[in-house]
């Protein structure tokens with residue numbers, strides 16, 4: 001079974017000059033009650049929008065186990081796309097294809113394509129250097145994982161591996177990244193203290209700053225708030241909403257409300273397949289598939 | 302009281318008895334081994350402490366027990382240890398890193414792994430035989446400090462490799478993924494993260510290896526170290542250019558345990574106290590090295606938190 005999901009405009013599939021393609025004005029958006037969708041996220045429908053990445057027929061194998069089955073979808077530039085689904089359905093596996101994280105482990109195999117725009121390159125092609133891909137596509141992990149170095153060195157590390165040597169530039173970019181991650185005021189007087197002395201929520205924002213420092217085009221978030229309390233979670237969500245002005249965001253979450261709050265598009269995955277994909281407001285109010293409805297209403301299993 | 306509660310109490314009581322018995326047994330065994338160690342040490346101290354004067358460290362061996370010292374022996378030991386560390390550290394660390402970070406996981410690397418672990422159990426005299434054939438006769442390195450250092454280096458290589466791998470494995474995979482995720486190459490991840498975070502563990506392994514090597518006698522005798530040396534090797538550093546020379550590497554030598562062995566085998570009881578004093582020096586050296594390893598580990602644990 002082949003499923004392709006497109007956002008309202010199937011003609012852009014094989015168009016290599018997709019930058020600047022307009023999405024036809026979205027359908028009327030239902031107002032949502034207690035779930036609390038950020039209506040301003042969905043209001044700017046006339047804004048010009050482009051495809052940042054397109055997944056085509058993606059299959060992924062861990063050795064003999066087929067963890068992703070023919071996944072196809074589009075990722076809108078400067079939007080937040082949420083991945084939801086029950087545990088073990090392949091959300092992390094899918095996310096980690098984008099930065100070729102699976103290359104680190106033997107026995108993994110990709111089939112299909114992830115095309116990155118506007119360059120129109122296939123990220124999974126064997127001649128693409130995963131190191132370069134990872135500079136362009138950053139990742140924030142489930143558990144905060146700062147390096148056991150100073151706060152400053154954590155953020156500066158990405159710059160150092162991209163060959164930046166000018167101290168002045170590094171200082172400026174570290175400060176900017178920390179400001180973008182809404183952490184600057186809390187750490188500006190203790191930049192040279194160990195990163196592990198920060199609280200969990202601060203550590204996660206530090207990891208976000210570390211990822212932002214090299215100005216990636218896409219940031220992948222794998223359950224970034226699952227280890228955090230509600231206040232830290234709220235601050236990270238706010239951050240994600242602000243960040244989409246500059247980067248494209250893919251976020252895995254187990255929290256329906258979170259998907260509703262931060263994302264414009266949602267993909268529901270089940271047993272390695274992409275079951276349904278569309279605007280978050282639509283998925284949550286009028287899911288087309290029975291599995292999706294069962295999952296979001298909690299009647300799963 | 303419900304039926305069965307009583308049975309349960311009896312069962313719990315019996316288990317508690319087992320607990321107490323085992324605790325007592327364990328504590329007794331521990332005390333026993335500590336006691337034996339202390340007895341050995343005290344015995345050495347009683348016999349040798351009087352000889353531990355500055356002269357003892359500054360005199361060459363002599364036919365007269367009262368004037369004999371361990372100068373050539375401790376200098377020899379130090380120089381041999383230098384060569385041992387210089388040989389085992391880079392090779393062992395590189396091998397450990399390769400096995401842990403780079404090697405593909407297949408049957409060939411499995412065989413290498415098993416062999417490395419097995420090598421740690423090979424009797425030290427076998428290393429001596431190997432070195433005699435290979436280093437002394439084949440490569441004509443002579444009965445020199447270089448030969449001894451390389452021999453002991455080979456001997457402690459498995460310890461260094463195994464401890465390097467353990468230290469590296471203690472670096473959480475999430476840290477590696479964080480670095481790879483930023484676009485670091487394998488080499489950068491190893492250099493900037495894996496090695497710095499595991500350096501204390503690696504050094505601990507090296508020190509433990511060296512503290513084993515410093516007491517080794519059999520392989521050194523096998524390669525033909527002399528038991529009576531009344532001169533020092535050429536100094537490695539000097540005041541005139543080129544300041545550093547490597548002539549000492551090819552010099553004949555003796556080491557502390559061989560000096561001890563030599564004194565023990567003499568009939569004159571005065572030499573026995575010399576041997577005890579040299580043994581005391583050796584034991585203190587070993588304890589000091591182990592203390593350093595513990596301190597390194599402790600500091601790393603305090604400094605690096607994940």
Ligand SMILES: Nc1ncnc2c1ncn2[C@@H]1O[C@H](COP(=O)(O)OP(=O)(O)OP(=O)(O)O)[C@@H](O)[C@H]1O
Nearest residue numbers: 062065067085086087088089090091092093094254
């Ligand atoms: N390294 C691996 N080797 C083999 N199978 C794996 C590996 N990692 C994950 N899997 C399998 O792949 C499937 C998808 O796993 P994945 O981690 O992507 O799920 P997930 O949707 O992220 O789940 P969760 O919500 O619990 O994080 C699961 O069935 C899992 O057992």
Ligand SMILES: [Mg+2]
Nearest residue numbers: 091092093222
């Ligand atoms: Mg996951």
